[in-house]
Structure formats: structure tokens, C-alpha cells
Amino acid sequence: MSKEQKQKEQNAPSIIERKTGRLIQEEEYGQKAIYFLYHHFLGRVLLKMIFARPYFSFLRGLYYNSFLSKKDIAPFVEKYGLSKELLKKNYQSFGAFFSRKEAVYLREAGRENTKENGEAWKGKIQEKRHEKGQAGKRPFYATSSGKLQAYKIDQEGKIIFLGSENNGESNLLPLEIKGNFYSIEKILKASCPEFLKGGTLLVFRLSLPDYHRYIFPARGRLLRTKKIKGRLDSVRKEAAHFKAFSENKREISLLELEGMGKILHVEVGAMLVGHIHNHLGFKPSFDKAVGCLREKENKPCRKKHLAFRFQAGEEKGYFSLGGSTIVELLNDKIMIDEDLFESTNKGLETKLEIGERIGYGKA
Structure with missing residues (x-):
């Protein structure tokens, strides 16, 4: 493939906006620098020795959390077309701006994140303190804003990719994201749990x-x-062919959703992300002991642990400073909307917003 062809392929639209159906191309911050680090010999040396190390992320964090970085906010807002209202809030550093807290409303698919859209939808699905949607189904919401890809998991714990070029025939492959190949085992550093077989894998970039x-x-x-230590690689598409998901620092949470069963929620750190911040125990709702599912030396752990209760839409945590990824592995009781699979099968990511409905739990 010629240089011109590669450039044309890189510039081709690869994202579909869910609320408008428009195809768009995303411009990444520092795109050229990331490409150099991953595709040139000197860049890879610097990456291994300096930039992928946690101490570099820490040092960068010192700058971005200082008042010196405040000057970077306005150019960033202008470059990405963010709301000018953000400039009126007088953030004291770029780090404070980046990890800002905004209102999140649970709402129907493709709707704007506004109080009017959210409250109207939420009012329809709440009944006797339980969330119910159409025909008694429980809504399942996007855990974050970003670009989503959706894959089926077969009965052996492998990822199914339905290619549009082979008339819907399925291929059993490791997870492929912009040229990267990962298995569930590498992401979890463990074999695929039985309760996930036949389910779905979601990737939020x-x-x-x-x-x-x-x-x-x-x-x-x-x-x-469970926390897994690792280096901090980029999760951007310019870093293709490098095993970011299976080597990066990540945190895995086992969640039991009401009426939907167990899922795994995985936060993945990326270059320039200093920390993954989870609000574990931020309020006294560890109120019920449950059996530990983790095995030690092939024997079940017999200890009892307290379970943390949460509501749909309740904030779980946040990332600081940088792009990152969330991987969710769902059981077969959760039905994700077909348009998300269709876009993935066409090689597209779906741009959506935090809190919009992306599926249902089976009634």
C-alpha cells in the first residue's frame, strides 16, 4: 500500500454519530507525536524507557494539576468545539477542567444529555423503586461518553466478529480494534468466566x-x-498493533445488576492518565455480606465480604489526564441494541454520550 493510500485510509470516516447518523473523522490531540512513538525505532525506545512509565505520567500530572496549565484550557475548548460555557467556570488547572463533574441524565437512545430529555425518560421507567422499560425490560445505559464497539461472545468464551463481506458468517477471532488483537483471557489475566459465555463485549474508547x-x-x-498493574500505553488508533489492553494498568469490577445478573467492568489506564479514580465506599452503603467468588489455589475463598450498592447512573469514578478505555463484559441476559453491532461489523465506532440507553436486560 502506498503512502498516499495509507493517508487516505487514515482520513476516511471511521465514526458514526448515533444521534444524527452522520459519519465523522476524529482529530486526535497530539496525533503526530503518538504516531512517532509507536511507528519509529527511536520513538519506541523513548516509549519503553520513558513515556510508558508511571513516573512520566506522574510528572506530567504535576504540571497539568498546577495553575501553569490553566492557559491550555481555552485553546483546547476552541480546538474541539466544546461549549464556551466551560470557560466561564474558572477552573484553576487543566487537570481540574479535564476531570470536571457534569450532570448526567438517564435517557432514551440517541437523546441529548439534558434534564428535559433525561427526567422525562427516567420518569417513565421508574416504578416502585425499580427501573423498568418496555414490556418490563430493565434499561442498560452507556457507562461513559466516547466511541463504542460491540462484539458477541460465543459459548467457548471467544469473541465473534460478523463480517459484512462474508454475508453474515461468523469468525472466531481475538478482539480486533484498529489492528490490535486481544483475547478476553489477556484482558482479565484469567480464563473467561462461565457467566459471560454467550454474552457481549463492549469497548468504550x-x-x-x-x-x-x-x-x-x-x-x-x-x-x-481487582487491580492489575502495568505500563501506560496509548489506547488511540495511532498505537495500533501494540497490546494496550492486556498490558496497561487496569481495574476490574465484578458487578451484579438487578434482574440482569453478573457483569465485569474494566477501566484501562492510558498514556498521560495518572490514575483511575473509583469512588469505592464513598458513602456507607456496604450493607450486606456476600460470598467471595475468587478462587485461591483452585479452592473457593470462604470469606464473606460486604457488597456496595449503587443506582443506575450513579457515578462510579473518573480518569485523570488523557484518553482511556472501558471494557464491559456482559452475560446473555443483557441485550445490546442491534445498531451498535451493525456499526461495529462495518468497521465503525459509534459515538454516544454517557447515560443514554444502549440495551435492555431480558424480562
């Missing part, structure tokens, strides 16, 4: 302009968490 806080997708309980 957050770029710098996206809102970097994330919510619980439905009402339920947090049963267990």
Missing part, C-alpha cells in the same frame, strides 16, 4: 475531548474489585 467520568450502567451491587 474515550479520547481527550470526551467527558472522563463514568457511571454504573444499571442498579445493582459491586461484589469484588
Whole structure:
């Protein structure tokens, strides 16, 4: 493939906006620098020795959390067409601006994140303290803003990709994202749990302009968490062919959703992201002991642990400073909307907003 062809392919629209159906091309912040680090010998040396190390992320964080970085806010807002209202809030640093907290409303698919849209939809689905949608189904919401890809998981715990070029025939492949290949086992550092087989895998890619806080997708309980240390690679498409998901720092949460069963929620750190911040225990709602599902030396853990209860749309945490990714692995009781699979099968990511409905739990 010639240089011109590669450039044309890179510039081709690869994202579809869910609320408008428009095809768009995303311009990444620092795109050329990321490409250099991952596609040139000197860049890869610098990446391995300096830029992918946690201490570099820490040092960058010192600058972005200082008043010196305040001057970077206005150019960033202008470059990405963000609301000018953000400039009136007098953030004391770029870090404070980046991890800002905004109102999130649960709403129907493709609707704007406004109180009018959210409250009207939420009022229809709440009944006797339980959330119900059409025909008694429970809505499942987008955990974050960003670009989404959706994949089926087969009965052996492998990812199914339905290619449009082969008339819907399925291919069993490791997870492919812009040229990267990952298996569920590499993401979890464990074999695929039985309760996920036949389910769905969702990948939310957050770029710098996206809102970097994330919510619980439905009402339920947090049963267990696990932290996996690793280096901080970029999760951008310019870093293709490098195993970001399986090597980056990440946190895995086992959630039990009301009426939907268990899922795994995985936050993945990326270059220039200093930390993954989860609000574990930020309020006294650890109120019920549950059995630990983790095995030690092939034997079930016999200890009892307290479960953290949460509501749909309640904030789970946030990322600081940088693009990042959230991976959700769902059981077969949760039905994700078909338009998300269709876009993925066409090689497109779906741009959506935090809190909009993306599926239902089976009645």
C-alpha cells in the first residue's frame, strides 16, 4: 500500500454519530507525536524507557494539576468545539477542567444529555423503586461518553466478529480494534468466566475531548474489585498493533445488576492518565455480606465480604489526564441494541454520550 493510500485510509470516516447518523473523522490531540512513538525505532525506545512509565505520567500530572496549565484550557475548548460555557467556570488547572463533574441524565437512545430529555425518560421507567422499560425490560445505559464497539461472545468464551463481506458468517477471532488483537483471557489475566459465555463485549474508547467520568450502567451491587498493574500505553488508533489492553494498568469490577445478573467492568489506564479514580465506599452503603467468588489455589475463598450498592447512573469514578478505555463484559441476559453491532461489523465506532440507553436486560 502506498503512502498516499495509507493517508487516505487514515482520513476516511471511521465514526458514526448515533444521534444524527452522520459519519465523522476524529482529530486526535497530539496525533503526530503518538504516531512517532509507536511507528519509529527511536520513538519506541523513548516509549519503553520513558513515556510508558508511571513516573512520566506522574510528572506530567504535576504540571497539568498546577495553575501553569490553566492557559491550555481555552485553546483546547476552541480546538474541539466544546461549549464556551466551560470557560466561564474558572477552573484553576487543566487537570481540574479535564476531570470536571457534569450532570448526567438517564435517557432514551440517541437523546441529548439534558434534564428535559433525561427526567422525562427516567420518569417513565421508574416504578416502585425499580427501573423498568418496555414490556418490563430493565434499561442498560452507556457507562461513559466516547466511541463504542460491540462484539458477541460465543459459548467457548471467544469473541465473534460478523463480517459484512462474508454475508453474515461468523469468525472466531481475538478482539480486533484498529489492528490490535486481544483475547478476553489477556484482558482479565484469567480464563473467561462461565457467566459471560454467550454474552457481549463492549469497548468504550474515550479520547481527550470526551467527558472522563463514568457511571454504573444499571442498579445493582459491586461484589469484588481487582487491580492489575502495568505500563501506560496509548489506547488511540495511532498505537495500533501494540497490546494496550492486556498490558496497561487496569481495574476490574465484578458487578451484579438487578434482574440482569453478573457483569465485569474494566477501566484501562492510558498514556498521560495518572490514575483511575473509583469512588469505592464513598458513602456507607456496604450493607450486606456476600460470598467471595475468587478462587485461591483452585479452592473457593470462604470469606464473606460486604457488597456496595449503587443506582443506575450513579457515578462510579473518573480518569485523570488523557484518553482511556472501558471494557464491559456482559452475560446473555443483557441485550445490546442491534445498531451498535451493525456499526461495529462495518468497521465503525459509534459515538454516544454517557447515560443514554444502549440495551435492555431480558424480562
